[in-house]
Amino acid sequence: MDVTDSVPPDQIAALQHRLAEFAAARDWEQFHTPKNLAAALTVEAGELLEIFQWLTPELSLTVMEDAESAERVEDEIADVLAYLLQLCTVLGVDPLAALAAKIDRNEERFPVR
Template sequence: MTRDEGPDLADLQRRVVEFAAARGWGTYHTPKNLASALSVEAAELMEIFQWLTPEESAAVMEDEAQAHRVRDEVADVLAYLLQFCAVLGVDPGQALRDKVHRNESRFPLD
């Protein structure tokens, strides 16, 4: 993502870390607690789709109220993931690049 398109992953990570630090939440942001919070937020995202048919789930963004919920839960998942990575010193972009590379080797095109 370029600067013209909005903040990059590092900028977003810095912002969520600074937000939590300014509120004194650091003592609560242990790897265990952040992993738990990440799981809860992912479950809240899943809850939106829980009883939808495949067709309904594919169209969920067409309903603005549902689309708003999806965007909020995606933001919560990403925020906790970025905080988790910051606490453990994981570069999320590099972790994803490495995983994609391994998957390309594991699952080559025919």
């Protein structure tokens, strides 16, 4: 199954458009350079990691059972995805095509034995 089969590309494009409109309405496009977006993506990924930082592997599997921590996880995942999609928009990268191509390369690099 191809990754692009499971996520409608129009949903990704709609989210990218919505993010672009949100930034434009606030005149934030001037700050949305590839460097700044990559840095923001890293910061948000760090904030996601912070939630799990001192948990044992077993406890990390239960993080979504608590409503408050589940909300924090979802918020940070949303932030990571938002910056990733904005970076893709600025660079002209189709995120689903890039992921599908990467999976293809990994399947060749790491064959099932």
